[in-house]
Amino acid sequence: QGRNNFLIYTPSVDAVSEFKVQTNSLSAEYGRFNGGVVSVVTKSGTNDLHGTAYEFLRNSYMDANTFFNNRAGLKLGALRRNQVGGVIGGPVIIPKVYNGKDKTFFFFDYEAFREATVASASYTVPTALERTGDFSKTLNAAGTPVVIYDPQTTVSNATGTGFTRSAFPGNVIPTSRISPVAKKLIDFYPSPTNGQLTSNLYIGGARINRDDTFDIRIDHYIGSSHKIFGRVSRQEPFTGEPNYFQNIANPGNPSLTQHRKSAALQDVWTLNPTTIVNLNYGLARQYGTRTAWGDGYDITQL
Numbered sequence: 001q002g003r004n005n006f007l008i009y010t011p012s013v014d015a016v017s018e019f020k021v022q023t024n025s026l027s028a029e030y031g032r033f034n035g036g037v038v039s040v041v042t043k044s045g046t047n048d049l050h051g052t053a054y055e056f057l058r059n060s061y062m063d064a065n066t067f068f069n070n071r072a073g074l075k076l077g078a079l080r081r082n083q084v085g086g087v088i089g090g091p092v093i094i095p096k097v098y099n100g101k102d103k104t105f106f107f108f109d110y111e112a113f114r115e116a117t118v119a120s121a122s123y124t125v126p127t128a129l130e131r132t133g134d135f136s137k138t139l140n141a142a143g144t145p146v147v148i149y150d151p152q153t154t155v156s157n158a159t160g161t162g163f164t165r166s167a168f169p170g171n172v173i174p175t176s177r178i179s180p181v182a183k184k185l186i187d188f189y190p191s192p193t194n195g196q197l198t199s200n201l202y203i204g205g206a207r208i209n210r211d212d213t214f215d216i217r218i219d220h221y222i223g224s225s226h227k228i229f230g231r232v233s234r235q236e237p238f239t240g241e242p243n244y245f246q247n248i249a250n251p252g253n254p255s256l257t258q259h260r261k262s263a264a265l266q267d268v269w270t271l272n273p274t275t276i277v278n279l280n281y282g283l284a285r286q287y288g289t290r291t292a293w294g295d296g297y298d299i300t301q302l
Contacts, residue, residue, distance in 0.1 A: 008284045009040075009233055009262045014052055014087045015109040015215055017043045042231060044219045045089035045105030053086035077118035078206075085111030085213075092218070105219045113211040119242050120204040123251065125189045127197065133173030138197060145171055181302050188249035205242025208255075212236045225270040235260040248294035258288040 020039045022030070030037045058081040065076040089107035092100035129137055138146045149165035157164050168174075192200035217231040240255040262284040269277040 008260050008286045010213070010235065011040060011042055011215055011233070012085055012087070012109050012111040012213055014054065014085065014111075015042050015107070017041045042215060042217055043087070043089060043107050043109075044217060044229065045091060045107045047091055047101050047105075049088070049090035051086060051088035054084070056083040057081070079115075079117050081115040081117075083111060083113050085109065100220075103221050107217045107219075108215070110214040111212075113209070113213075115209040117207045117209075118204055119207040120202065121242075121244055121252065122199045123201045123203070123244070124198045125192055125201045126186060127192055127200065131186050131189075133175060133178050134171075135168075135173070136171045138171070147171060148173060184302050185249075188245065188247050190245055203244045205244050207242055208238070208240035210238045210240075226268070228267045229265075231264045233260075233262045243293065248297050250293045254290045254293050256288060256290050258286060260284075260286045 018041045022037045022039070026037060058079060060076055060079040063076060063079070065074075069076060087107070087109040089105065091102075092098065092104040092106050098104075127137070129135070135146060135148045140146050147167045148171055150168050151165065153166040154163050155165075156162070190201060190203065193202050194200050213233075213235045215231060215233040217229060219227065219229040221227050235258075237258045237260070238255065241253045243250045244252060263282070265281045267277070267279040271277060
């Protein structure tokens, strides 16, 4: 039976105690998987309070240009990437109420990811002449004119098997024949950046990626042979595609926002040297959405 698997939980590196990758001969608890299984064990607190803080930085100001960019005379693209986070763990202590040393521990981590990279694209947009209805200079790949026919001249052909139309004189659409709606729509297209008829708009923008991740874990020892723990995690990834046209008609994908939540609960009870009861429960939910560039736009304005 087929099954789709989605990556929902990706803990911060400093929150990982150990991990294991199994590619074959899986035990029964991993049934119905025909690929690899990644098992991750998150860290837990100890009797001593410990924590770390970190920042990982990449910035194109500190990078060298590539060989091929240098040969083509192109500048190095901009990159701004920051990963900032920290973890802290220790015993659960509530002054004058509860001392969790040797019994109850907490572990908390948080990471913020921020990145901005250069994204470029090439599009074909109407030329200055085409925006006014003048297609006298519009040629196809063979170098012949792309003829614009007048729909109001449609007539049946001599055999009655089809229709013919007459071309606009000079291959120019009269201004009076251009729809008022079309005149407003054409304003959504940026002007070309070169003199070509196709691929005449080369444009760049910034792709924004960000993510906020946090986990909290509580471990409690009921006795020397009985332990329970629970973990709650949340991630908020965001991928912001550039708005190359800087308006609602941008042809690229709109930004993607995701909400990832997961939780785990485990009870391990060692009954005797040969018998262990291990109860696990996990829950994961992912929700993602894109909001169209033109969301909320009143089309009656056209």
